[in-house]
Amino acid sequence: MYFLGIDLGSSSIKLAVLDANTGKSVASSSVPDQEMRIDAPQSGWAEQHPEKWWEYTCNGIKKLGNQGIDLKQIKAIGISYQMHGLVLTDKDLNVLRPSIIWCDSRAASIGEKYYQEKGASFFQDRVLQSPGNFTASKLKWVQENEPQLFDQIAHMMLPGDYLAAKFSGVAQTSKSGLSEAALWDFKKNALAEEVLEALDLPRAVIPEIVANFSHQATIAPKIAEALGLSKNVEITYRAGDQPNNALALNVNKPGEIATTAGTSAVIYSVTDQDVFDAENRINTFLHVNNTEAQKRNGVLLCINGSGILYQWLRKMLSTGKDELLSYDFLNAQAAKVGPGSDGLHFYPFGNGVERIFNNKKSFSGLQNLDFNRHAATHMVRAACEGIVYAMNYGFEVMQQIGAGGTSVKATKANLFLSPVFREIFVNTTQTSLELYETNGAEGAARGAAYGYGFYKSLDEAAQGLELLSTQEPQSALKEHYTNLYQTWKKNIQILD
16 A cells, blocks of 8 residues: 655655555655755745645656656655745636745844734743744734735645645645744644734635644545646645654654754654744754644754755865766765864855744854865865754753753754764764664655554554664763854844
């Protein structure tokens, strides 16, 4: 019995077909061939076109069929997606404007304005954080700056909701999705009506609310025919990429921690408490397995400039070449330089405002550059160190509010493919690191199988998960990395 998982990122869309009987992925695809474009019409803005997401998703499904997979055996679809994005459509699901995606900073000042006007206690009591730069603030920005377009809105959705609606023809959103939009009332366990009222936003644009795991909708007949799928295929799971990454790693119980370092870097800890950071440097969302009977929240820290910094370095170092240098090549270059990068510091804060600085901008770039001492190898190593140090900056906050830990799980992907990055991570955070063979698309497929009812528990859904290795901090390196981190931390410069 097959289940399809789709992971909508900002760089690519990945798809996986899970054979639920074996718990193993039997086919996968990634689209497009090149990293997806992020448009920046103004400084601090970041947009993508939802229609392209749908086009690429359809192409990815066709690629799976070309691998010999009988697509009609797929029973259900699970969708993971880049969090906090805003998709606006009319009643016929026509997109009204490009999506304002997660790293777009334009609405940060709006969120701060309402946070100050209504007071910290109002928002922290209800949504456990400031509306900040989340989806609710982005919707308010559209209302204030594009009023004629705002009047045409029938549905406000998150990126994964849009893909689900294209499959089914039905606009829906999820409980955890509303929590990442700053529109979930943790006190009432319901849509945050009072937050909508505080921002003067209409309730009518919020679509039907569904549970993360449930029989949410059935695929539209014309879509099933066009894609070669069964007409009975259902959408049975949806979640933001970080809660889904945790699900993929079977991080679903209090005290368990997942991490990832793709376009952004994230540490995500599961708790059974409604915790918050008074300075809004980290955020609390509903985890995928939260129910009224069993509280499960995800405490998340995010560094915007992670893999996108590595991607930028790759492009810069490839200038004048016919093909881009490989990431394996960059990882090998980082290994040629010792810890500390010979005094060179890299600050990875060049992808919008940062939550760990309360949605303010910070200096991004190289510090202590010496033209006579430093080469490209130092830059690559310093980038890896800077990304981990930024993650640890937020991890310290998590530990202060009781959401930290000493063991972390990660997928062997993106920056965690680098032995140097892993060494820096375990010795700076002083945690053990478990690496698994999985990905977001496979996690979404497992979620679909559980939502469909094939698996009876999330532990059962994770039985096919393969542990590749465990890495521990080294006593000879822990103190050294602690000192390097403290020096790097001391020189952070908040700009705005």
